Amino acid sequence: MIEIEKAEGVYMYGHEGQRYLDLISGIGVSNIGHRHPRVLQAIHHQLDKYLHLMVYGEFVQAPQAQLAHALSKTLPARLNNTYLLNSGTEAVEGALKLAKRYTGRTELISCFNAYHGSTQGALSMNGSESFKNAFRPLLPDVRHIRYNVTEDLAHITERTAAVLIETVQGEGGVRVPEKEYLQQLRARCTQTGTLLILDEIQCGFGRTGTFWAFEQFEIEPDILLCAKGMGGGMPIGAFIAPQEVMAAFKTDPILGHCTTFGGHPVSCAASLATLQVIQEENLLAEVPQKAALFRELLVHPRIREIRNCGLMMAVEFESFEVLKAVIDQAILNGVLTDWFLFCDNSMRIAPPLVITEAQIREACAVILSAIDAAVGS
């Protein structure tokens, strides 16, 4: 077990001075690098003003309002109402409740191999039985369809309140859907009056090369979820919906969804700074070349396949045993990688977007020599 003393940019430092190049960003969190100066500055500035004041929504708090405003400018006009929370799984919970309340329906659909979080509603939507069975009974009226399989869209009917789906599946091992599939899913939801909830908790805030992954598929969700990378290292999450949909939380009962710490002002200040860094440092434009460089360099007889959407990447090996040996060897040589919850033969590569070409070359050289050392060619 490594003890980390400090983290900065793309590096983490152990307490004995070891340096690790971070290729996983705390699982899609440190998209602009660890301790980005703009984020630290925003946090300090907010610390000097106020911390928690009151449960979310009672007072106007500028960091929340400014963040919601900035988010809406990145989104289609319909997605104009942001509900701020503390984490991804909370965003899932809020969105599922909202969909049930707005449509008056109970059936919820998600995909096999999906990961949406660990609280009971989100867990119910996860697509792996082995992770759920010990915790049953979970939410009733939940069904799963196959990801990226058009014929399963027929299971979405007038009974379905919502389909919850990752725009790009993360823990399934970076599965990038066909554009036509997501467009047909969008059409089927519209046809049946079902709300389409896009979970961009892992791919949001730029990881895939566009600010939101759904932009690449030319669709719009009814509810959008984000967390992880939106906070620049601080805990925050959100679900975003049209005002007319969000209004369902206002009556019968009032306060349909509450949170004490959701939208914490320090997290909101950090999130706004993160959003501005991504836009002003032009980080998105560089994602395709950086991803292409990884693909170009990571060539080895033991690598079976590379899947990616921008800098959300999976490098597939023949088995977990091979992958684990490579990961362990790479850590010894100063490069941090990982596997996926539901895809244990693939290496997770999701570096901070600020990674440089030289650092990518350094990381890939370490991975290739780790493969040679651990399993040979």
Ligand SMILES: Cc1ncc(COP(=O)(O)O)c(C=O)c1O
């Ligand atoms: C796609 C997706 N949805 C939801 C979650 C849950 O987010 P959190 O861990 O912040 O609760 C995760 C976390 O890994 C995720 O990857």
